[in-house]
Amino acid sequence: MTMHLRRCNLLSASLRRLTTTTSSLHTTAPCNSKSNVKFMSDRYKHLKGLIKQGYRQRCNVNSSAVFAINQINCGTINVYGFDYDYTLAQYADIMQEYIYESALAYLVEHFKFPRGLRGLSYKTDFCIRGLHYDVDRSLLMKVDAFHIIQQGTVYRGLRQLEAREVDEILDGRRHIPKHVIDQSFTDGGDKLRQLMDVFSLPEMMLLSNVVDYFDMKGIEYDPKILFQSVQQAVRWVHVSGKLYNEVSNNLDTYLVKDCLHGLLGYLTEGKKTLFLITNSGFQFVDTGMRFMAGEHWRDAFDVVIVNARKPSFFHKGKRPFRQLLTSSTNEQHHVSWERITELRRGDVYSEGSVTELMSLSGWKHNQVLYFGDQIYNDLADVTLYYGWRTGAVIPELAHEISAMNSEVFGRSIIWLQTLERLLERMQIYRDAESQQLIREWILERDSIKVRVKDIFNPYFGSVFRSHLAPSFFAMRLCRIADVYMSSVNNLLHYHPQHFFFPIRSSLPHEGVVSMAFQHDGYDRAIEKVLRQAFQFPDDGSLLPEFNTYLPDKK
DSSP states (O other): OHHHHHHHHHHHHHHHHTTOOOGGGGSOOOOOHHHHHHHHHHHHHHHHHHHHHHOOOOOOOOTTOOEESSOEEGGGOOEEEEOTBTTTBOOOTHHHHHHHHHHHHHHHHTSOOOGGGGGOOOOTTTOOTTEEEETTTTEEEEEBTTSBEEEEEEEETTEEOOHHHHHHHTTTOOBOOHHHHHHTTSTTOOSEEEEOSTTHHHHHHHHHHHHHHHHHHTOOOOHHHHHHHHHHHHHHHHHTSHHHHHHHHOHHHHSOTTTTHHHHHHHHHTTOEEEEEOSSOHHHHHHHHHHHHOTTGGGGOSEEEESOOTTHHHHSTTOOEEEEEOOTTOOOOEEOOSOOOSOOTTOEEEEOOHHHHHHHHOOOGGGEEEEESOIIIIIIHHHHTSOOEEEEEOTTHHHHHHHHTSHHHHHHHHHHHHHHHHHHHHTTOOSHHHHHHHHHHHHHHHHHHHHHHHHHOTTTOOSSEETTEEBHHHHHHHHHOSEEESOGGGGGGSOTTOEEOOOOOOOGGGGGTTOSSOOTTHHHHHHHHHHHHHTOOTTSOSOGGGGTTSOOOO
């Protein structure tokens, strides 16, 4: 595995080095169109042939890993906190369909939406987490880290808008102003809304199906009323208790039995203090935790907080805790009116605030690591304002890594990067024939980008990337979380005192760090690295023609 990673790193480094410019890139090459085109075409064919014949998928990413954004020494972390829904309790995907069907029924019965909507099913492969919804225009879209709308990912209903339509609707402006983006994750954002958590998936699908139905039937509607109605319908599924009852009565359908036994034992044996903060009610949490961790799950936790009302829990002053008086029969519970002056192990508390939690517990802010699935509601405030370390749990990561580990992805990405380096260098040839070849390469590059996008999701692509740039979701994740993973059980693969180090990523100007200067013979060096990465002999025996147009060795 180490050798495989070394080969991948060598290949990646070689491609980065191709971006390093020489003085010739700042000048115009001699104009001899026939020799220029032949030289360019031969370079293209040689590199493409080398990748086509030699590429083998050898460097796979472990989907059970914990990925570090910021360095974090778990040896100095004494307190581990967890959210419940989609963090400790990782629900089966079928839950999204249940929320969708229940919300759709509520739209029809309560808000009197057309009954024809009942025939529209949930499409499991349509939406991804992290999209933005333009309320006034009824558009679902993907935005990158630079607030640019990604081409090919703008949908009105289920219909993908062509680039021309998008330009007409947005007046040719694909950049979203910062103040609009900043308001999009607050209740005051009435123009654009971010849909960043897993529970947003049924909402996005419902919005898309309803908008598509209304457009197809020629039904006029107020976009804001439609959006608000869908939001209220989805919220009703949660607050009415309908979802809680469904899950509690069908645990085998939605949860994995005994899946947390190992994790809780591992952490307690590692001398970690555990706490739970969830917006869910105690009866629902207790039922799920008994199924996943056993009857005595509360013995592992020093503090259990339910009905926390996050994100208010993290920024609403010193709201006091109230003790929940539980019973062994697991029936209706009530709260005490007494003032809480200490947090006792074995008791259950509701409401409260992070200020009260830190005051009563005596924990130090930099010794707390909190895990959650919602970037804003769970993680943002505690890391930005209180200095907690944070871990994001992203179930979709397992699918993304599986797609990345496919041979079609690896081959496509390597050729895409190679083609881009060719485009970077060959622009010096400004004659008409050379420029036509450049335009053909750019069209090929565009088609590869679409193919890579479709590997992850045929409509919106990767959760984490928008072609070359990180997605807006990934940008916010990297700003807020210290580590991320597909499941909290990934922690089991590391010692409780493990020190996580992030991979050092290069800035564009740092491409020359590993190469002191650019020289005329660097193509030969790149070929050598490619051969090493693909296990080709270094004597040129497999593709002797590759050296035809390379400069002679000095």
